[in-house]
Amino acid sequence: MQRRLELLRAFMAEQKLDSLLVSKSQNCRYFSGFTGSAGVLFITAHTAQLITDFRYIEQAAKQAQEFEIIRHGNSMYETIGRLARELNVKKLGFETEYVSYETYGLLGKALAASELCPVKLDLLRAQKDQEEMALIKQAVVIADAAFAYVVDIVHIGMSELEVAFELETRMRKLGSEKPAFDTIVASGKRSAMPHGVATDKLLESGDFVTLDFGAVYQGYHSDMTRTLVMGQPTEKQRQVYQTVLTAQLEAVQAVKAGRLCRDVDAVARDLITTAGYGEYFGHGLGHCVGLMIHEEPRLSPTNETGRLAENMAVTVEPGIYIPDWGGVRIEDIVVVTASGCDILTTSSKQLIEIDR
Numbered sequence: 001m002q003r004r005l006e007l008l009r010a011f012m013a014e015q016k017l018d019s020l021l022v023s024k025s026q027n028c029r030y031f032s033g034f035t036g037s038a039g040v041l042f043i044t045a046h047t048a049q050l051i052t053d054f055r056y057i058e059q060a061a062k063q064a065q066e067f068e069i070i071r072h073g074n075s076m077y078e079t080i081g082r083l084a085r086e087l088n089v090k091k092l093g094f095e096t097e098y099v100s101y102e103t104y105g106l107l108g109k110a111l112a113a114s115e116l117c118p119v120k121l122d123l124l125r126a127q128k129d130q131e132e133m134a135l136i137k138q139a140v141v142i143a144d145a146a147f148a149y150v151v152d153i154v155h156i157g158m159s160e161l162e163v164a165f166e167l168e169t170r171m172r173k174l175g176s177e178k179p180a181f182d183t184i185v186a187s188g189k190r191s192a193m194p195h196g197v198a199t200d201k202l203l204e205s206g207d208f209v210t211l212d213f214g215a216v217y218q219g220y221h222s223d224m225t226r227t228l229v230m231g232q233p234t235e236k237q238r239q240v241y242q243t244v245l246t247a248q249l250e251a252v253q254a255v256k257a258g259r260l261c262r263d264v265d266a267v268a269r270d271l272i273t274t275a276g277y278g279e280y281f282g283h284g285l286g287h288c289v290g291l292m293i294h295e296e297p298r299l300s301p302t303n304e305t306g307r308l309a310e311n312m313a314v315t316v317e318p319g320i321y322i323p324d325w326g327g328v329r330i331e332d333i334v335v336v337t338a339s340g341c342d343i344l345t346t347s348s349k350q351l352i353e354i355d356r
């Protein structure tokens with residue numbers, strides 16, 4: 001945590017801020033160790049305070065040992081204002097994300113004597129340390145194991161919701177805190193919806209079934225997608241699957257520290273476009289994962305400046321979605337290295353046919 005606090009203070013110096021208010025819960029957790037759902041960090045060059053309420057005082061003292069724990073009463077903003085006056089704060093950085101109009105008003109009133117400067121802190125979390133990487137790997141191991149289990153039990157006539165339930169309960173049994181996001185089980189024509197969360201639709205022979213899910217282990221997320229086929233695939237299904245698989249494999253090969261994110265996206269996109277399916281790949285190639293399921297930088301054609309760096313954990317997930325027909329997506333998490341990447345997800349990417 002000391003290293004992370006130093007990182008934050010270096011950022012403050014660079015931005016010419018004398019103080020920083022960290023309010024996004026994942027950032028509070030990252031910089032202090034505090035996992036409670038209500039609390040903010042107030043940081044200057046020489047002080048580090050965690051402001052929370054009665055419910056979290058004991059937890060905060062245990063988890064955030066490098067911070068002075070301040071208990072606020074009815075209004076957290078009055079407390080922030082008081083601290084800012086005591087510390088003679090002139091220029092305060094604050095996170096704009098999730099700050100409502102109302103909160104902004106309260107903040108402005110409490111800090112009338114200080115200049116408020118919007119900041120983004122998420123990129124400071126982009127490169128994972130060893131401790132974080134171990135947690136992401138465990139979240140990946142759990143998801144891989146749940147997938148193997150579901151491949152063994154899934155059958156025609158099961159509903160998408162049952163499949164999602166089986167994935168989620170298996171992950172819980174293996175140590176996941178919760179699903180990383182609403183589990184996607186999209187079968188048949190529904191597989192043309194990239195974010196088709198599970199419904200009561202029953203799996204039928206001939207369906208593609210896209211499973212997109214993840215585990216959360218000590219706050220860290222995993223994310224994987226595999227597409228199964230119920231029964232024998234048609235020629236077109238084989239061809240579409242193979243196109244996505246080739247795009248996925250090629251894009252993984254293109255991941256390397258220093259690469260522009262959009263250049264990695266383009267590897268998969270060009271391949272899918274050449275195969276004639278370009279208009280059916282309407283989302284970005286991937287995103288980083290960590291304390292949040294979707295983190296910056298994104299692998300996307302619109303990310304013009306983002307570059308991959310060592311120890312980012314990033315998804316590679318091309319897809320083809322044909323309306324009124326179906327779709328395929330294949331997704332792994334890889335860790336960016338100086339010479340390429342290490343693939344964390346271990347489940348097979350060959351098309352699995354479920355004959356029962």
Ligand SMILES: [Mn+2]
Pocket residue numbers: 223224287315317331
């Ligand atoms: Mn994903």
